[in-house]
Amino acid sequence: MNKKIYIIIISVLFSVTVWVSIALSDEYYSIYKLPIEVIDLPFGYTVGNDLPQTITVRLKADGWKLMSFELGSSKYFYVSVKGDSGVVSANLLANVENNPWFADGINILDINPKNIRIIVEPLAEKKLKVVPQLNLDFKDGYNLATKVSLEPDSVLVKGPSSLIKSMNEFKTKEITLKNLDQKITLTSELESLRGFETIPKNVEVTLDVQRIVENTVAGIPVNVINKPANVEIVLIPNTIDCTIRGGVNILGKVTAENIIASVDYYKVISDTLGFIKPKLQLPADITLLSVKPDKLKYVIKKY
Numbered sequence: 427m428n429k430k431i432y433i434i435i436i437s438v439l440f441s442v443t444v445w446v447s448i449a450l451s452d453e454y455y456s457i458y459k460l461p462i463e464v465i466d467l468p469f470g471y472t473v474g475n476d477l478p479q480t481i482t483v484r485l486k487a488d489g490w491k492l493m494s495f496e497l498g499s500s501k502y503f504y505v506s507v508k509g510d511s512g513v514v515s516a517n518l519l520a521n522v523e524n525n526p527w528f529a530d531g532i533n534i535l536d537i538n539p540k541n542i543r544i545i546v547e548p549l550a551e552k553k554l555k556v557v558p559q560l561n562l563d564f565k566d567g568y569n570l571a572t573k574v575s576l577e578p579d580s581v582l583v584k585g586p587s588s589l590i591k592s593m594n595e596f597k598t599k600e601i602t603l604k605n606l607d608q609k610i611t612l613t614s615e616l617e618s619l620r621g622f623e624t625i626p627k628n629v630e631v632t633l634d635v636q637r638i639v640e641n642t643v644a645g646i647p648v649n650v651i652n653k654p655a656n657v658e659i660v661l662i663p664n665t666i667d668c669t670i671r672g673g674v675n676i677l678g679k680v681t682a683e684n685i686i687a688s689v690d691y692y693k694v695i696s697d698t699l700g701f702i703k704p705k706l707q708l709p710a711d712i713t714l715l716s717v718k719p720d721k722l723k724y725v726i727k728k729y
Contacts, residue, residue, distance in 0.1 A: 455535070458483050460503040464544060465524065468509050472621040474547040474586030481518060484536040501527075507546055508600065514544045551586035554596040555580045556629050563604040564635065570638035571673025572711045576629050585622035596624060598631070607634045636673030640715065643668050646682045648704050648722065653691040658727040660687065665702060666722075669715040676711055684709050694724055 430497045459480040464473050481503050499649040504524040507514045522528050556576050583596050611632045616624045644667045650659040666687055670677065686707040694702055701721040708714055 444658075452490050453486060456487075458485065462542070463502040463682045464507060465504050466506040466508055468511055470549050471511055471546050472549050472584075472586055474543060474588050474621060475543070475545040476621065477542060477544065478539065480534060482536075482538045483534060486533040486535055496551060499720060505542065505544070507544055507725065511546045511548075514546055516542050516544055518542065545586075548587050549584050550590045551582055551584045552590050552593065553580050554593055556598060556616070557595045558598045558631055559600040559617075561600055561602040561707050562606060563634070565605050565607040567637050568607045568635055569638045570633060571638070571676055572634040575632040575634070577632070578626070578629060580630070581616065582625040583622060584625075585619070592670050598629065601631065603633075608638075609634050609636070634673065636675055639674045639677055640670060640671045640678045641680070643680060643682055643685060645671065646685050646687050648687040648689060651688050651690055652692070656728060657691070659689075659691065659694055659728065660725040662723040662725070664717065664722075666720075667706075667718045668706065669718075670708065671713045671715055672711055676709070680709060680712065689722065689724075694726070 459482055461480050462477050464477070466668050467473070483503065502520070502525075503521075505516050505518065506519045506524050507516070518540055519534070522534060528534075549594050556579055558574055558576065560574070562570075583590060583593070583597060585593075597617045599617055601612070601614055603610070609632070611630060614631050615628055645665050646668060647665050648661055650661070653659060668687075669678065669687055672680075687704045688707075689704050701723050703721055704717070706714060706717070
Protein backbone atom coordinates (compact mmCIF):
# COMPACT_ATOMS: atom_id res chain seq x y z
CA MET A 427 0.00 0.00 0.00
CA ASN A 428 2.79 2.42 0.98
CA LYS A 429 4.67 1.56 -2.20
CA LYS A 430 1.64 2.52 -4.31
CA ILE A 431 1.36 5.87 -2.51
CA TYR A 432 5.02 6.66 -3.19
CA ILE A 433 4.56 5.76 -6.86
CA ILE A 434 1.52 8.04 -7.09
CA ILE A 435 3.38 10.95 -5.41
CA ILE A 436 6.41 10.54 -7.68
CA SER A 437 4.13 10.40 -10.75
CA VAL A 438 2.32 13.57 -9.70
CA LEU A 439 5.61 15.42 -9.02
CA PHE A 440 7.01 14.28 -12.36
CA SER A 441 3.86 15.43 -14.17
CA VAL A 442 3.95 18.82 -12.45
CA THR A 443 7.64 19.22 -13.28
CA VAL A 444 7.03 18.43 -16.94
CA TRP A 445 4.04 20.78 -17.05
CA VAL A 446 6.01 23.63 -15.42
CA SER A 447 8.93 23.02 -17.77
CA ILE A 448 6.68 23.19 -20.83
CA ALA A 449 4.85 26.25 -19.49
CA LEU A 450 8.08 28.12 -18.77
CA SER A 451 9.31 27.38 -22.29
CA ASP A 452 6.59 29.64 -23.68
CA GLU A 453 7.18 33.36 -24.22
CA TYR A 454 5.67 35.89 -21.83
CA TYR A 455 5.35 39.63 -21.53
CA SER A 456 6.00 41.37 -18.21
CA ILE A 457 6.31 44.92 -16.90
CA TYR A 458 8.75 45.90 -14.16
CA LYS A 459 9.42 49.11 -12.24
CA LEU A 460 13.13 49.41 -11.46
CA PRO A 461 14.89 52.06 -9.34
CA ILE A 462 17.63 54.02 -11.11
CA GLU A 463 21.25 53.75 -9.98
CA VAL A 464 23.80 56.13 -11.54
CA ILE A 465 27.26 54.60 -12.06
CA ASP A 466 30.70 55.67 -13.35
CA LEU A 467 30.62 59.05 -11.59
CA PRO A 468 33.97 60.86 -11.59
CA PHE A 469 35.80 60.84 -8.24
CA GLY A 470 34.50 63.55 -5.89
CA TYR A 471 31.27 64.08 -7.85
CA THR A 472 27.65 63.12 -7.30
CA VAL A 473 24.16 63.52 -8.80
CA GLY A 474 22.80 67.01 -8.12
CA ASN A 475 19.23 66.83 -9.44
CA ASP A 476 16.08 64.84 -8.79
CA LEU A 477 15.72 61.75 -10.95
CA PRO A 478 12.67 59.54 -11.41
CA GLN A 479 12.37 57.11 -8.51
CA THR A 480 11.79 54.26 -10.95
CA ILE A 481 11.66 53.53 -14.66
CA THR A 482 9.17 51.19 -16.32
CA VAL A 483 10.57 48.37 -18.46
CA ARG A 484 8.40 46.08 -20.63
CA LEU A 485 10.13 42.75 -21.28
CA LYS A 486 9.49 39.76 -23.53
CA ALA A 487 11.19 36.44 -22.79
CA ASP A 488 10.53 32.80 -22.13
CA GLY A 489 9.36 31.85 -18.67
CA TRP A 490 12.78 30.56 -17.62
CA LYS A 491 14.45 33.90 -18.36
CA LEU A 492 11.77 35.90 -16.56
CA MET A 493 11.92 33.58 -13.56
CA SER A 494 15.70 34.02 -13.47
CA PHE A 495 15.19 37.78 -13.54
CA GLU A 496 12.64 37.58 -10.71
CA LEU A 497 14.99 35.52 -8.56
CA GLY A 498 18.09 37.58 -9.35
CA SER A 499 19.68 39.88 -6.78
CA SER A 500 20.01 42.91 -9.09
CA LYS A 501 16.77 44.83 -9.28
CA TYR A 502 18.18 48.19 -10.38
CA PHE A 503 18.50 49.88 -13.74
CA TYR A 504 22.08 51.12 -13.97
CA VAL A 505 22.76 54.30 -15.93
CA SER A 506 26.37 55.27 -16.72
CA VAL A 507 27.57 58.87 -17.00
CA LYS A 508 30.90 57.55 -18.36
CA GLY A 509 32.97 59.73 -16.06
CA ASP A 510 31.45 62.96 -17.40
CA SER A 511 30.49 66.00 -15.28
CA GLY A 512 28.00 68.79 -15.85
CA VAL A 513 24.72 68.04 -17.62
CA VAL A 514 24.53 64.49 -19.01
CA SER A 515 21.68 63.36 -21.24
CA ALA A 516 21.33 59.59 -20.87
CA ASN A 517 19.45 57.36 -23.30
CA LEU A 518 18.14 54.48 -21.22
CA LEU A 519 17.93 52.02 -24.09
CA ALA A 520 21.62 52.60 -24.75
CA ASN A 521 22.32 51.80 -21.08
CA VAL A 522 20.74 48.34 -21.16
CA GLU A 523 24.16 46.75 -21.60
CA ASN A 524 25.22 48.14 -18.19
CA ASN A 525 22.66 45.93 -16.45
CA PRO A 526 23.74 42.43 -15.41
CA TRP A 527 20.16 41.12 -15.50
CA PHE A 528 19.98 41.72 -19.26
CA ALA A 529 20.87 38.50 -21.03
CA ASP A 530 20.38 36.76 -24.34
CA GLY A 531 16.75 35.86 -24.84
CA ILE A 532 15.37 38.90 -23.00
CA ASN A 533 13.85 41.48 -25.34
CA ILE A 534 13.14 45.00 -24.15
CA LEU A 535 9.98 46.20 -25.84
CA ASP A 536 9.71 49.58 -24.16
CA ILE A 537 11.38 51.82 -21.56
CA ASN A 538 9.71 54.80 -19.97
CA PRO A 539 11.08 57.43 -19.76
CA LYS A 540 13.39 56.93 -22.71
CA ASN A 541 15.85 59.68 -21.71
CA ILE A 542 16.81 61.30 -18.42
CA ARG A 543 18.84 64.42 -17.63
CA ILE A 544 21.54 63.98 -15.01
CA ILE A 545 23.44 66.87 -13.44
CA VAL A 546 26.85 65.69 -12.23
CA GLU A 547 28.44 68.18 -9.84
CA PRO A 548 31.18 68.30 -7.20
CA LEU A 549 30.62 66.96 -3.71
CA ALA A 550 30.63 69.40 -0.79
CA GLU A 551 30.45 68.69 2.93
CA LYS A 552 28.83 70.45 5.85
CA LYS A 553 28.13 69.79 9.54
CA LEU A 554 24.35 69.75 10.04
CA LYS A 555 22.19 69.33 13.12
CA VAL A 556 20.03 66.21 13.21
CA VAL A 557 16.25 66.61 13.46
CA PRO A 558 14.25 63.52 14.48
CA GLN A 559 11.01 62.76 12.64
CA LEU A 560 8.76 61.47 15.41
CA ASN A 561 5.33 59.88 15.31
CA LEU A 562 4.69 59.09 18.97
CA ASP A 563 1.70 57.84 20.89
CA PHE A 564 1.67 57.78 24.70
CA LYS A 565 -0.30 55.94 27.33
CA ASP A 566 -2.81 58.13 29.14
CA GLY A 567 -1.04 60.52 31.51
CA TYR A 568 2.41 60.08 29.96
CA ASN A 569 4.45 62.31 27.66
CA LEU A 570 7.97 63.51 26.96
CA ALA A 571 9.40 64.98 30.15
CA THR A 572 12.53 66.46 28.55
CA LYS A 573 13.69 67.40 25.09
CA VAL A 574 14.56 64.57 22.73
CA SER A 575 18.25 63.69 23.13
CA LEU A 576 20.35 62.79 20.08
CA GLU A 577 23.83 61.30 20.07
CA PRO A 578 25.44 62.69 18.07
CA ASP A 579 23.25 65.76 17.65
CA SER A 580 24.98 66.72 14.38
CA VAL A 581 26.54 64.79 11.51
CA LEU A 582 28.90 65.44 8.62
CA VAL A 583 26.88 65.48 5.41
CA LYS A 584 28.41 65.10 1.95
CA GLY A 585 26.28 65.95 -1.06
CA PRO A 586 25.81 68.10 -4.17
CA SER A 587 27.40 71.51 -3.61
CA SER A 588 24.42 73.38 -5.08
CA LEU A 589 22.04 71.78 -2.58
CA ILE A 590 24.08 71.36 0.56
CA LYS A 591 24.96 75.06 0.89
CA SER A 592 21.31 75.93 1.66
CA MET A 593 20.75 73.06 4.12
CA ASN A 594 20.67 73.70 7.87
CA GLU A 595 19.51 70.32 9.15
CA PHE A 596 19.31 66.64 8.26
CA LYS A 597 16.36 64.45 9.25
CA THR A 598 16.18 60.94 10.60
CA LYS A 599 13.87 58.40 9.07
CA GLU A 600 10.42 58.50 10.66
CA ILE A 601 10.30 56.94 14.13
CA THR A 602 6.88 55.50 15.00
CA LEU A 603 6.23 54.26 18.54
CA LYS A 604 2.98 53.55 20.37
CA ASN A 605 1.79 53.20 23.99
CA LEU A 606 4.92 54.77 25.44
CA ASP A 607 5.14 54.79 29.23
CA GLN A 608 8.88 54.70 30.00
CA LYS A 609 12.22 56.07 28.93
CA ILE A 610 13.57 54.48 25.76
CA THR A 611 16.79 54.71 23.73
CA LEU A 612 16.91 53.46 20.16
CA THR A 613 19.09 53.66 17.06
CA SER A 614 17.63 55.50 14.10
CA GLU A 615 18.88 55.64 10.53
CA LEU A 616 19.25 59.02 8.89
CA GLU A 617 17.09 59.90 5.91
CA SER A 618 18.29 58.38 2.65
CA LEU A 619 18.67 61.00 -0.08
CA ARG A 620 20.09 60.36 -3.54
CA GLY A 621 23.56 61.84 -3.89
CA PHE A 622 24.05 62.36 -0.13
CA GLU A 623 26.19 60.55 2.41
CA THR A 624 26.27 61.07 6.17
CA ILE A 625 28.97 60.26 8.72
CA PRO A 626 27.81 58.51 10.83
CA LYS A 627 24.78 56.90 9.20
CA ASN A 628 22.85 56.35 12.45
CA VAL A 629 22.13 58.30 15.63
CA GLU A 630 20.95 57.27 19.08
CA VAL A 631 17.61 58.80 20.05
CA THR A 632 16.60 58.98 23.72
CA LEU A 633 12.98 59.66 24.62
CA ASP A 634 12.55 60.54 28.29
CA VAL A 635 8.94 59.43 28.78
CA GLN A 636 7.48 59.98 32.25
CA ARG A 637 4.12 60.31 33.92
CA ILE A 638 3.19 64.00 33.74
CA VAL A 639 2.04 65.41 37.06
CA GLU A 640 1.29 68.74 38.71
CA ASN A 641 2.61 70.10 42.00
CA THR A 642 2.40 73.31 44.01
CA VAL A 643 5.61 74.68 45.51
CA ALA A 644 4.81 77.03 48.39
CA GLY A 645 6.76 79.75 50.15
CA ILE A 646 9.01 80.88 47.30
CA PRO A 647 10.77 84.09 48.43
CA VAL A 648 10.59 87.11 46.12
CA ASN A 649 13.79 89.18 45.95
CA VAL A 650 14.17 92.79 44.84
CA ILE A 651 17.03 93.27 42.39
CA ASN A 652 18.92 96.41 41.29
CA LYS A 653 17.91 98.17 44.52
CA PRO A 654 20.04 101.12 45.77
CA ALA A 655 21.62 100.68 49.21
CA ASN A 656 19.58 103.53 50.73
CA VAL A 657 16.22 102.15 49.62
CA GLU A 658 14.15 99.30 51.00
CA ILE A 659 11.26 97.72 49.12
CA VAL A 660 8.78 95.86 51.27
CA LEU A 661 6.72 93.39 49.24
CA ILE A 662 3.29 92.36 50.41
CA PRO A 663 3.39 89.39 50.56
CA ASN A 664 7.07 88.58 50.09
CA THR A 665 6.54 84.95 49.12
CA ILE A 666 4.49 83.24 46.40
CA ASP A 667 3.19 79.78 45.57
CA CYS A 668 3.72 78.28 42.10
CA THR A 669 1.80 75.42 40.52
CA ILE A 670 3.97 73.62 37.99
CA ARG A 671 3.73 70.65 35.62
CA GLY A 672 6.36 68.19 34.44
CA GLY A 673 7.69 64.65 34.59
CA VAL A 674 7.21 62.90 37.91
CA ASN A 675 10.96 62.26 38.31
CA ILE A 676 11.71 65.95 37.71
CA LEU A 677 8.97 67.51 39.83
CA GLY A 678 9.86 65.27 42.76
CA LYS A 679 13.19 67.12 43.07
CA VAL A 680 11.90 70.70 42.75
CA THR A 681 11.78 72.80 45.93
CA ALA A 682 11.32 76.50 46.65
CA GLU A 683 15.10 76.92 46.41
CA ASN A 684 15.05 75.83 42.74
CA ILE A 685 12.63 78.57 41.66
CA ILE A 686 13.94 82.13 41.51
CA ALA A 687 11.33 84.89 41.91
CA SER A 688 12.25 88.56 41.66
CA VAL A 689 11.03 92.08 40.98
CA ASP A 690 13.17 94.84 39.51
CA TYR A 691 13.56 98.05 41.52
CA TYR A 692 13.34 100.21 38.40
CA LYS A 693 10.03 98.61 37.42
CA VAL A 694 8.73 99.26 40.91
CA ILE A 695 9.50 102.98 40.83
CA SER A 696 8.03 103.32 37.32
CA ASP A 697 4.81 101.51 38.29
CA THR A 698 1.58 103.54 38.29
CA LEU A 699 -0.87 100.81 39.39
CA GLY A 700 0.32 100.10 42.92
CA PHE A 701 1.27 96.48 42.33
CA ILE A 702 3.87 94.54 40.37
CA LYS A 703 4.19 91.02 38.91
CA PRO A 704 7.18 88.90 39.96
CA LYS A 705 9.51 87.48 37.32
CA LEU A 706 10.20 83.75 37.57
CA GLN A 707 13.10 81.53 36.55
CA LEU A 708 12.13 77.84 36.53
CA PRO A 709 14.29 74.72 36.25
CA ALA A 710 14.52 73.19 32.80
CA ASP A 711 11.62 71.07 31.51
CA ILE A 712 9.09 72.60 33.91
CA THR A 713 5.87 74.32 32.82
CA LEU A 714 4.39 77.08 34.97
CA LEU A 715 0.62 76.76 35.41
CA SER A 716 -0.18 79.50 37.94
CA VAL A 717 1.28 81.91 40.50
CA LYS A 718 -0.49 82.94 43.71
CA PRO A 719 -0.62 85.78 44.25
CA ASP A 720 0.38 86.87 40.76
CA LYS A 721 0.52 90.56 41.79
CA LEU A 722 2.39 91.99 44.78
CA LYS A 723 1.82 95.27 46.60
CA TYR A 724 4.85 97.17 47.79
CA VAL A 725 6.04 99.90 50.11
CA ILE A 726 9.10 102.00 49.30
CA LYS A 727 11.27 103.16 52.21
CA LYS A 728 14.18 105.55 51.77
CA TYR A 729 16.92 106.19 54.32
